[in-house]
Amino acid sequence: MKLVLVESPTKARTLSRFLGKDYRIEATYGHIRDLGKGELGVDVEHNFQPKYVIPRDKAARVKELRGLVRSNQHVILATDPDREGEAIAYHMAVILSNKGARITSDKIDADRFQRITFHEITDEAINEALKNPGTINMPLVDAQQARRVLDRLVGYELSPLLWRKLSRRWLSAGRVQSVAVRLIVEREREIQKFQKEEFWEIEGEFFSVIPSRVEGSNSTDSGVKASSAAPPAGGSARNDNESIKAKLISKDGVKYESSETIKLFDGNYTFSKTSIANKEAAEAIIQDLNPPVGGPFIVSAVDKKEIKRNPAPPYTTSTLQIDAGRRLGYTSKRIMQLAQGLYEEGVITYHRTDSVNLATKFLGAAKNYIEKIYGTEFSQYRTYATKSKLAQEAHEAIRPTRVDVSSLNQSSNGKFREEHNRLYELIWKRAVASQMAAAIFDSTTIQISSGNNYLFETQGSVIKFEGFLKVTGRDAETIVLPEVTVGETVNLSKTNELQKFTAPPPRYSEASLIKALEEDGIGRPSTYAPTISTIQERLLCGKRS
Structure with a gap:
């Protein structure tokens, strides 16, 4: 009987x-060898050599x-295909290569x-792996070890x-968590520093008068008179859902809205405001829009494009x-817990990845599925390139293992929760949609000018x-505009003056x-999920709804 070692039961x-x-498949229950607790565990005088020990709670399992x-x-080592998985495989091999207890x-x-x-x-992926076994990837082990040593040097010293300094022994520092806290602190300072400014926007609601026969008359009135009141007798307006709600954007070619960009500790923040500074200015404009000064209102441009x-x-x-x-609405920690369960049950691919590659096998299966269920016009073969320079391209993106299973309710047999x-x-939709044709919209922009x-x-x-x-x-909902020429x-039937304030950069x-x-x-x-979880548990930051 062949022995296969993995991380989890x-x-x-x-x-x-x-x-x-x-x-025979056995689980190590996670890492079985690590830097010792209660000490630095790194020999800084000798090339930062790590001092590994078997944790007490893992001693019985190792035995x-x-x-x-x-x-x-x-022994077949079948741990996860990343740095942590490679390190577990390496340490398991070291332990089993030593005959004694030490x-x-x-x-x-x-x-x-x-x-x-x-x-x-x-079944296919496992059999393929068994047919093509390899050796432990030592550069990957070294990469994990370097990160582990850095984590210990930063955390243990700081x-x-x-x-x-703060007399709070629950606090901690870390290679990633300290940077995350710095980002949050700097953003809070930027929020406090930001000076809110009042500004106003004006919206108008328009309807088009459609001439109709005046009751009791043998003639029709072909003229249309602009007015902010209700449509005149002898004319009828489009119903409410065909009214046009538009935003005031300029006067004499000068735009009211402008954008401002401020430099932040991490990146830039751009916000918009109008030059209508207060209620009095807004009311003066509205007065200027009312008849007899404001009319007539004419559709000056209709721009349609695909x-x-x-x-x-x-x-x-x-x-x-x-x-x-x-x-x-799930936390990052909960998302990773759920994804771990989905992966270990064999319904999605490995969930710790920074690659957007998809296997050729999946691309073919997705094409067949889309054409069968939705039609050939919905299918479009696509490949994606990862932008990150640090991405591990040998990995795949997160996708379902079976494209024909769109919901776990189809075949879960009660294994999974609704979460x-x-x-x-969400994963299934994103992966399948990535192999579909573009959505096409007819976009319309209408401009209305006053006299x-x-x-x-x-x-x-x-x-x-x-x-x-x-x-x-x-x-988002589709916004349908009425046909105008x-x-x-x-007619301007109603105006709304909206008070607004410039908003500071949002909290993370x-x-x-x-x-x-x-x-x-x-x-x-x-590292993202455990980092965010740690800085909240250690009370370095808090989360508000």
């Missing part, structure tokens, strides 16, 4: 379904695993260990300093946390072809903090 159970009786392995038995050497008996990796827990909107690439770890946090299903559906050179503008769009939106749904006279949400860390090259996909 859930993953072990899933693998057992595929491998059968010829294999059990040693008892399962005969001295000449081959670790006297870090040398590995390479002939006894096979390293297999797969990015999805499916955390006691915080305890002494707009295409392409689907987003499939999820990476960070974009999944950002989007699921925004759409589902799992909601996250899975004394005020200009109003409104925009609307109507979906012409759903494309990928057939799967993802629409983010240039030169047509419209979990989603926007993850995005900032990723853009600045700080941390890795696997």
Whole structure:
């Protein structure tokens, strides 16, 4: 019987379904060798050599695993395909290569260990990995070790300093968490420094008078008179849903709205305001718009054009946390817990990734599925390039392992909670939509001019072809504008004066903090959720609804 080692018991159970009786799958229950607690654990005088120990709570498990392995038995290491997984495989190999209870050497008996990796827990992926075993990727192990040593150097040296200075022993510092806290603190200072300014906007509601036959008369009135009152007798207006709501944008060609950009600690912040500074100024303009001064109002421009909107690439770890946090309201920690469960049950690919690549096998399956369910016009083959220079392109994006399963309610047999299903559906929609045609909109911009050179503008769009939106749904309601023609006279039926204030830069949400860390090259996909969780648990920052 062949022995296969993985990290978690859930993953072990899933693998057992595929491998059968010829294999024994055992879990290490996470890391089984780490830097010692209560000491630095790094020899800074000798090339920063780490001092590894087997944690007390893992000693019994290590003894059990040693008892399962005969001295000449081959062991298959099937831990996750990332730095942490590679490190677990390495340390397990070191432990099993040492015959005694103590670790006297870090040398590995390479002939006894096979390293297999797969990015999805499916029959095909596992068998392919078993047919093509490799060895432990030492550069990947070294990368994990370097990060672990840096974490210990920063945390072990700086955390006691915080305890002494602030007399709060629950505080901590870290390579990533301290940068995250700095971003939050600087943003709070920028919010406090920001000076709000009052400004006003003006909206007008217009309708077009459609001439009709005057009751009791044999003649028709072909003239249209502009007025802010109700339509005159003998004319009828479009009904309410065909009115045109437009925003005042300029006077004599000079725009009211302007943008201002301020430099922040991390990036820039742009906000808009109008030159209408107070209520008195707004009321003066409205007075100027009323008859007899303001009329007539004429449709001065109607611009129609076709707009295409392409689907987003499939999820990476960070974009999944950002989007699921925004759409589902889950914390980044909960999102990763749910994704871990989905991966270990074999329904999605590995969830710690910064790549947007998709396997050729999935691309073909997605094409067939889309054409069968939605039609050939909805299918469009697409590949995506990862922008991050640090991305591991050997990985795949997060996607479902079966394109034909759009919901876990179809075949979960009660394994998953509703939270799992909601996250899975989000992943499925994003991956499938990435292989669909663009959505096409008919966009319309209408401008309305007054006799004394005020200009109003409104925009609307109507979906012409759903494309990928057939799967993802629409983010916003379609704004339908009535059909009007240039030169047509419209009535101003109502004006609204809206008081507003310039807003300071927004506080970070979990989603926007993850995005900032990723853009600045700080941390890795696997570190974002625990970092955000830690800085809240240590009371370094708080979250408000």
